[in-house]
Amino acid sequence: MSINPTEFPVIESIQKRWSPYRFDASPIDDSKILCCLEAARWAASSFNDQPWSWILAKRQDTEAFKKMVGCLLEANQGWAAKASVIMVSVIRTTFQYNGKPNRVALHDLGQASAHLALQATELGLQVHQMAGLNLSATRLAYNIPEGYQPETAIAIGNPDTSEPASEAEVELQKRELGPRKRRSLAEQVFEGTWSVKASFVPPS
DSSP states (O other), rough: OOOOOSOOOHHHHHHHHHSOOOOOOOOHHHHHHHHHHHHHEEEEEEEEOOEEEEEETTTTTTHHHHHHTTTHHHHHHHHTTTTSSEEEEEEEEEEEOOOOBBBTTHHHHHHHHHHHHHHHTTTTTTEEESBBBBBHHHHHTTOOOEEEEEEEEEEEEOOOOOOOOOOHHHHHHHHHSSOOOOOGGGGOOSSTTTTOOOSSOOOO
16 A cells, blocks of 8 residues: 655654555454554543543454454445454543533544554554444443443454455455545635635645
């Protein structure tokens, strides 16, 4: 996978991060998994509440991995089943310190997930995050209590760089190799009032 075409200099792990659809099914050392989780642990959060948790299954733990794959929506099950690790992210919906609703719990989970993804890239791995998770099935399968909400699934592994072995893999490779685009900063960064481009941002 080529370096991401950023318009301005960024750290190397951002340049190299991408979301593969094909993994090579090789196991990952526990030390690398722990590094990724440690990076997530040090994400910033409102009131340092750290509202995220993870449920994790490694592919060598056959039954646990099968259970996790079964919680994904069908469109994700085929390709994600070749990842080395699949995780489910869960948020606590209230603050620990006062029990009130935490409206930024998802924001904080996003920061933790981004830390995890960038650390994985630094280690030569890649992460593919998925919204395609059966939330009710996940809650039931893992006995997730009230006050906690499963949110996303995360596949971690080594990208498969071999030639596709089936038509399905050809299609997955096409998705991987498609153009990588982002909205311009001019479309995202405003000042003064809504939709007025910030003056320091160059035109798109």
